[in-house]
Amino acid sequence: MSTTTETTGTTTRTAPGARRLPGTLWLGLVRGGVELREYVRERDSIIFGFAYPIVMLAIFATVFGDDEPITVDGTTVSFAQYFLPGMVATGIMLSTYQTLAISIAVERDDGSLKRLRATPLPPTSYFLGKVFLSLTTVLVQTALLLAVAALVFDVPLPDEPDRWVTFAWVFVLGTAAGALCGVAYSSVPRSGRSASAVVVTPLLVLQFTSGVFFSVSQLPEWMINLSSLFPLKWVAQGMRSVFLPDEFALAEPAEAWQHGATAAVLAAWLVVALVVGTRTFRWRRHDDG
Amino acid sequence: MQNFDPVAVRVRGLRKRYGNPRAGYKDAVAGLDLDVARGEIVAVLGPNGAGKTTTVEILEGFRDRDGGEVEVLGEDPRRAGRAWRARIGVVMQDSRDMSELTVLEKVRATAAAYPDPRDAAEVVAAVGLEQKARARARGLSGGQRRRLDVALGIVGRPELLFLDEPTTGFDPQARRSFWDLVTSLRDSGTTILLTTHYLDEAAQLADRVVVVRDGVVVAEGTPDTLGGAEARTPVVAWEQDGVRRTERTDRPTAVVGRLIEAAGPGAEVPGLSVTRPTLEDVYLALIGESPTDEAAAAAPGDGTSTEAA
Numbered sequence: 001m002s003t004t005t006e007t008t009g010t011t012t013r014t015a016p017g018a019r020r021l022p023g024t025l026w027l028g029l030v031r032g033g034v035e036l037r038e039y040v041r042e043r044d045s046i047i048f049g050f051a052y053p054i055v056m057l058a059i060f061a062t063v064f065g066d067d068e069p070i071t072v073d074g075t076t077v078s079f080a081q082y083f084l085p086g087m088v089a090t091g092i093m094l095s096t097y098q099t100l101a102i103s104i105a106v107e108r109d110d111g112s113l114k115r116l117r118a119t120p121l122p123p124t125s126y127f128l129g130k131v132f133l134s135l136t137t138v139l140v141q142t143a144l145l146l147a148v149a150a151l152v153f154d155v156p157l158p159d160e161p162d163r164w165v166t167f168a169w170v171f172v173l174g175t176a177a178g179a180l181c182g183v184a185y186s187s188v189p190r191s192g193r194s195a196s197a198v199v200v201t202p203l204l205v206l207q208f209t210s211g212v213f214f215s216v217s218q219l220p221e222w223m224i225n226l227s228s229l230f231p232l233k234w235v236a237q238g239m240r241s242v243f244l245p246d247e248f249a250l251a252e253p254a255e256a257w258q259h260g261a262t263a264a265v266l267a268a269w270l271v272v273a274l275v276v277g278t279r280t281f282r283w284r285r286h287d288d289g
Numbered sequence: 290m291q292n293f294d295p296v297a298v299r300v301r302g303l304r305k306r307y308g309n310p311r312a313g314y315k316d317a318v319a320g321l322d323l324d325v326a327r328g329e330i331v332a333v334l335g336p337n338g339a340g341k342t343t344t345v346e347i348l349e350g351f352r353d354r355d356g357g358e359v360e361v362l363g364e365d366p367r368r369a370g371r372a373w374r375a376r377i378g379v380v381m382q383d384s385r386d387m388s389e390l391t392v393l394e395k396v397r398a399t400a401a402a403y404p405d406p407r408d409a410a411e412v413v414a415a416v417g418l419e420q421k422a423r424a425r426a427r428g429l430s431g432g433q434r435r436r437l438d439v440a441l442g443i444v445g446r447p448e449l450l451f452l453d454e455p456t457t458g459f460d461p462q463a464r465r466s467f468w469d470l471v472t473s474l475r476d477s478g479t480t481i482l483l484t485t486h487y488l489d490e491a492a493q494l495a496d497r498v499v500v501v502r503d504g505v506v507v508a509e510g511t512p513d514t515l516g517g518a519e520a521r522t523p524v525v526a527w528e529q530d531g532v533r534r535t536e537r538t539d540r541p542t543a544v545v546g547r548l549i550e551a552a553g554p555g556a557e558v559p560g561l562s563v564t565r566p567t568l569e570d571v572y573l574a575l576i577g578e579s580p581t582d583e584a585a586a587a588a589p590g591d592g593t594s595t596e597a598a
């Protein structure tokens with residue numbers, strides 16, 4: 001796409017000294033820099049998006065501490081260890097779905113998107129910038145989360161390569177699906193002001209019904225079935241398979257880690273969000289013509 | 290500069306309607322013609338809802354049209370790509386950008402998308418924001434933000450610049466320095482299409498004024514000749530037996546002489562004045578609003594003495 005537009009660019013600008021349009025990838029990096037600076041300077045996003053899973057882990061691990069070990073099938077882990085996978089999953093969804101959906105909705109509402117559209121910036125570069133932001137924040141956030149869990153709360157991190165392979169694909173699929181869902185969902189809030197509430201609420205509800213805070217075994221079956229339609233439950237389950245002993249698979253609704261189903265559901269969300277996102281994306285506000 | 294096509298904008302029979310089958314349709318633009326030559330500053334004047342912004346947004350490639358031909362820098366905005374966007378600059382009407390970037394960072398990031406941008410720091414200085422170059426965009430005042438919009442619009446070195454009501458909310462001094470900026474852009478060869486509802490702005494800046502009402506052009510010309518000679522006929526006004534009288538005439542001196550004669554030697558003619566309709570009077574007559582006596586008197590088609598209400 002970018003190569004063809006660049007070719008027409010050089011043919012129409014025949015004047016001597018006319019220069020080529022900057023490349024899509026390069027502009028994606030420029031946008032990534034812009035996105036990152038906007039993100040770290042926005043204190044709200046740091047507190048409520050970035051630090052949230054780390055703070056929650058710290059609070060829950062401190063409050064329940066060693067008094068509430070979790071035992072499944074004779075195997076016991078600390079509360080912090082049990083809680084960590086859910087927070088990793090939540091962090092992925094916050095840094096991708098929530099950050100992107102809110103920021104795009106706000107940028108659409110305040111006219112920044114429309115203004116970008118008036119420049120020769122390729123849409124691909126805009127989205128590359130968003131992906132860059134999501135990837136950077138989710139990597140740093142997850143690394144910090146694991147470091148705090150291991151160093152402060154003595155959570156043993158897995159040493160089998162298998163588990164880290166699982167971690168890698170769940171992380172990548174979850175991040176990609178979450179980011180695309182964020183882009184697609186950004187068209188739902190009707191104004192920038194309502195964006196936070198409209199975007200955060202479904203994720204907050206899903207955190208409770210997807211086994212992030214409570215063990216899924218404590219939830220009614222219909223709630224589990226409903227949550228199973230959404231990515232968070234599967235990312236959380238995938239992360240539990242990484243950070244919890246194998247015996248804990250028995251506590252899952254299917255009494256297994258279901259890696260195949262996890263990959264399938266996340267891939268399905270990725271494709272659906274991509275199709276919906278590219279069809280519904282608007283540069284202008286709802287009320288702007 | 291890029292090529293020698295003397296036409297920057299050519300619009301014929303442009304149509305755009307809004308609405309839906311249930312609520313009915315409204316023609317925002319109803320067969321509008323417009324030409325802008327390269328190097329020209331053209332002001333599109335008109336009341337709110339006249340179709341100015343819709344027209345400009347179609348030219349900028351933001352909106353589709355329902356009919357007519359549009360050519361902007363030799364291309365149809367509907368199909369134009371990145372290379373075309375690199376040659377235009379857009380300053381839109383609403384701007385509520387809450388960016389955490391600084392002024393200079395924003396201008397630099399925008400400049401990166403263009404093949405041959407102006408120097409970011411120079412542009413910031415040109416719009417008078419040097420003092421704010423390192424301030425966050427979200428903290429700017431309304432007028433300063435508008436200047437930033439202009440900086441973002443011109444940093445790509447556009448051949449054609451769209452300015453949609455650029456000085457709304459400016460204080461008089463800011464408007465004056467903004468006008469200087471626009472004039473200097475024209476001097477550097479930029480073609481400018483400006484919408485405004487400030488008449489003094491159009492008179493000050495524009496080589497040509499196009500008046501739009503109800504989606505069509507109702508008049509066009511230089512600020513001095515808009516509305517034709519007829520609309521500019523001077524008006525002599527005086528009081529006779531306590532009633533205000535006016536007369537439109539090409540020879541006001543003769544009329545005043547007659548009045549002096551009638552009043553007798555040494556006597557004052559009560560309430561005597563000779564006024565030439567201003568651009569504002571002509572404009573108000575054109576768009577069908579006449580809040581003042583002078584404007585009513587300036588309405589074309591009535592060349593004889595009238596009694597004002």
